[in-house]
Amino acid sequence: MQFLGNGAFGDTWKVGNEAVKVICVDDYPKTRLEREVEGLSRVNSPYVVALHGVEELKLGGQQRPALRFEYIEGGDAEQRLASGGLVSMGSVRGFLRGVLLGVQAIHKAATIHRDIKPANIALRDGRWERPVLLDLGLAKQMDASTITVYPGHIGTMPYMAPEQLEGRRARKAADLWAVGVSVRQLISGRHPFYSEHETYTIDEAFTKLSAGPEALPNECPDDVKQVLDRLTAFVEHERGSSASNLARLASQ
Known part of the structure; x- marks a missing residue:
């Protein structure tokens, strides 16, 4: 054991x-x-x-x-990040596609994850191209009643969408936001909105999110940039769906 x-x-x-x-x-x-x-x-x-x-x-x-x-051999994305390992530009498209496919499967099952973050993304065989979503302890079935009392904050604050910070219900778009934030962080090694070791009030965090994310590296593939910019759109409906974002990723 x-x-x-x-x-x-x-x-x-x-x-x-x-x-x-x-x-x-x-x-x-x-x-x-x-x-x-x-x-x-x-x-x-x-x-x-x-x-x-x-x-x-x-x-x-x-x-x-x-x-x-x-048991998924290979550790998780947060462990990789903590050791200085970032997703390479050669692997980022496959990583993003895999995470979106996991989200799509969860959403097709009428479920919202509500806590997507690097610690909840395993890397099967240690490969970025084989991500696996973990831990549905905060999941919500879309066809069931909720045990959450709103307004409230469910999830991990650095990965919460603007609407979650406002205490509104997390919908599919909140999962997509968390994917965008997580992947951007795993590309650069930095959170795309917040400074490391800083503490923010809800209002301060909301202001940071409204200002938009840190720019992606120039070498990031254009289709990946486009999808990540959509996923981290401040307005919910501008993030699209898992299917529409998967369609925007090039096949190679």
């Missing part, structure tokens, strides 16, 4: 050829667990982590829910 990391709600371990996420928070909402299971059960895509099953483990005298996933 190998420890893989911990999050806000639990720890993840490698057990055999699976990754097991153990929920360690005593008051973790049952509805949130059911939402993650439901979201993943609807999706069948090589670009979204596969859920193998759910069970309970006895730890410290208490029963803890545990989710069993496929």
Whole structure:
């Protein structure tokens, strides 16, 4: 058994050829667990982590829910970024296409991820061209009632779309925004809107987003630039859909 990391709600371990996420928070909402299971059960895509099953483990005298996933060898994009590794211009189109295909599969399953970020993008076999979306713990089924009370902020603030900062519901466009922010960050090594080590109020963050992202490098392929600029459009409807953005990416 190998420890893989911990999050806000639990720890993840490698057990055999699976990754097991153990929920360690005593008051973790049952509805949130059911939402993650439901979201993943609807999706069948090589670009979204596969859920193998759910069970309970006895730890410290208490029963803890545990989710069993496929184990994806290769680490995640945040780990790569932390070690100074950036997506190359030769790989960026394939990486962006793969993430968009994962988002498209989630959206086709009537689900919104709501927490796309580099830490939730695994790299199968360590390859940028084979991204896999992880962690649907904050996912929302579009055909189900929500446990979120609005206005509210659901997700990870540096990757929240403007409408999320305003406390409005996250829709498909919010996932697309998070893809655009994540990929831009993985190209340059810097967040496209915020300065490192700075703390922002909601109003300050909103102002930063309204000013537009940092320009992409000149060597970035034109079709990739076009898609990333659409994905980080301040206005929701200008971001298009996963399908329309995939259509804009060149085949080679």
